[in-house]
Amino acid sequence: MLTTRPNEPTLVAAHDRVYRALRARIMHGDIAPGQALTLRGIGKEFGVSMTPAREAVRRLVAEGALFLSSSGRVSTPELSQERIEELAALRALLEVELASRALPRAHMALIDRLQTINGTITETVSNRDAVGYIRTNLEFHRALYLRAQAPAMLAMAETVWLQLGPTMRALYGRLRRTEAPHFHKLIIAALKAGDEPGLRLAVRSDVTQGLRMLTG
Numbered sequence: 001m002l003t004t005r006p007n008e009p010t011l012v013a014a015h016d017r018v019y020r021a022l023r024a025r026i027m028h029g030d031i032a033p034g035q036a037l038t039l040r041g042i043g044k045e046f047g048v049s050m051t052p053a054r055e056a057v058r059r060l061v062a063e064g065a066l067f068l069s070s071s072g073r074v075s076t077p078e079l080s081q082e083r084i085e086e087l088a089a090l091r092a093l094l095e096v097e098l099a100s101r102a103l104p105r106a107h108m109a110l111i112d113r114l115q116t117i118n119g120t121i122t123e124t125v126s127n128r129d130a131v132g133y134i135r136t137n138l139e140f141h142r143a144l145y146l147r148a149q150a151p152a153m154l155a156m157a158e159t160v161w162l163q164l165g166p167t168m169r170a171l172y173g174r175l176r177r178t179e180a181p182h183f184h185k186l187i188i189a190a191l192k193a194g195d196e197p198g199l200r201l202a203v204r205s206d207v208t209q210g211l212r213m214l215t216g
Helices: 006-028 041-045 050-061 081-105 110-126 132-147 151-175 182-195 196-215
Strands: none
Touching: 006 041, 006 196, 041 050, 081 132, 081 151, 081 196, 110 132, 110 182, 132 151, 132 182, 132 196, 151 196, 182 196
């Protein structure tokens, strides 16, 4: 007969809370590339013991969001040019397919939502809010891809976003945007027109163009 220790559910809840909070920070570029993290520091910040902190880090290392060196040092990854190119290629493959599958279900309510999110992106640019920009930019893409009804494919795309999060923060500093991405307008226009080739091209351009700046 299996038994559960009294404090086990509490530990699970604590590690999941820490995992989700750290995951969001990494995905949204709130932690710089190569920044070191310690279990003690994580535990102190979230008010948890070493065990849930360690378990949260273990999960993030498995997802490629954190890097564990042979000496035990935990940090956000510093991606090579080859790795950035690989992840950009994955974005192009996965997100173009997700957008294509979403197109038949892209009704006006979704288009209105995307336009609203795009307005929020413009606000984050005006405020020079890098983390807010990355978060709302991913919200734009997620809102569209949810209509594809392909949860496994979307989960894979989110894992790529997670691995790219700190790098996207570095990219934001180079882009010097003054408004929402131009290709977002093309994505919305293609959705309105039911233009699948135009949608595929706009999504591919949107998810790869900026990353080329880091590998050029």
